[in-house]
Structure formats: structure tokens, C-alpha cells
Amino acid sequence: MNFCSNCGTRVVLKVPEGDFLPRHVCEHCGTIHYQNPRLVVGSVTEWEGRVLLCRRAIEPRSGFWTLPAGFMENLETLEGCAQREAQEEALADIETGSLLSIINVPHASQVHVFYRARLVEGRFGIGHESLDAALYEEAEVPWPELAFPSVEFTLKCYFEDRAHGREGAHVTTVERIRRGPG
DSSP states (O other): OOBOTTTOOBOEEEOOTTOSSOEEEOTTTOOEEOOOOEEEEEEEEEETTEEEEEEEOSSSSTTSEEOSEEEOOTTOOHHHHHHHHHHHHHOOOEEEEEEEEEEEEGGGTEEEEEEEEEEGGGOOOOOTTEEEEEEEOGGGOOGGGBSOHHHHHHHHHHHHHHHTTOOOOEEEEOOOOOOOOO
């Protein structure tokens, strides 16, 4: 951040009085600009035992497979975000179910949240942020082609829970990893 969104004056990075972390501060109007992690919300959407995956058409990780998910918007609920993202990425109407996973991604200042969901009437397509969309049995999931560690973690938790007839909520932290091309 370079300029105050309140008055347009250049901001400085400093620890405000009474705080303990550096913040962008406008010394003209006194506004402290807090920057907080962004929420990424999505779903493991099932239809007749198969899960919906989308091949990304955008960076990062274009061409790799992911669950329908994306950044939460202001004035949106977590469940509403999961539903919107399924519609945008896979033209899918979904009914969200229970919370499945929360993944802390501190190196990207993000938190990923995934729900279990059911595909309404089995209809889906290819949204504007996807190259492809398909339903996969567990054994068919393209594991080496998954876009993100949070997607892999979430799918493994989902299939493990399903095999044991439970619906747990799973939490982990993803550390920064180096990946190959893509």
C-alpha cells in the first residue's frame, strides 16, 4: 500500500501506538490500514458418488485441476461464496452441507474453507474460469495434476470420512512448497 484510501496522502509502515505489528499508517489523517488474510471458499460437490473438479483456465496453476473455489466477497456468507464459486467455475447449482476443512495458508495470507455439497439435478458445465469440468470417482482423481495442497488435503479428508461414514471438520496448515512447472 502506498497511499491512504481515506485522504490520498502517502502512508508509512510503522508500529502504531498500542499495537505490536507494523501497519500502513497515514500520518496526515491518522488512518491505520489493517491488512488481513483473505478467505478462499469452495466445496467438494458430489453427484452419485463422484466429485466435481474443474481444470483451471487462470493463474495461478492454469491447466491444473481444482475444486470449485475462490475468494469470498464482501457481504457474502461462507456458504453463499461456495455456491457462487460452483456456479462461476462449473455452472453448477449446489446445496452446501457440513464444514469439511479449514486450511491455514500463512505464506499467502489466506485461509481456505471447504464444505461438503450436493450437485443439484446433476447438471454442470464449464464456467469462464475453467477449461474443463468433470465428475470423478475417488480412484480416477488426477492426484498429480491437482492445483493446490489445500485441494489435495480436502479431497483426502472427504474420501476418508466417506469411507468411514462420518463428517468430520479437518484443520491443517500448508507451508510454502516448491512445485514444478505450472
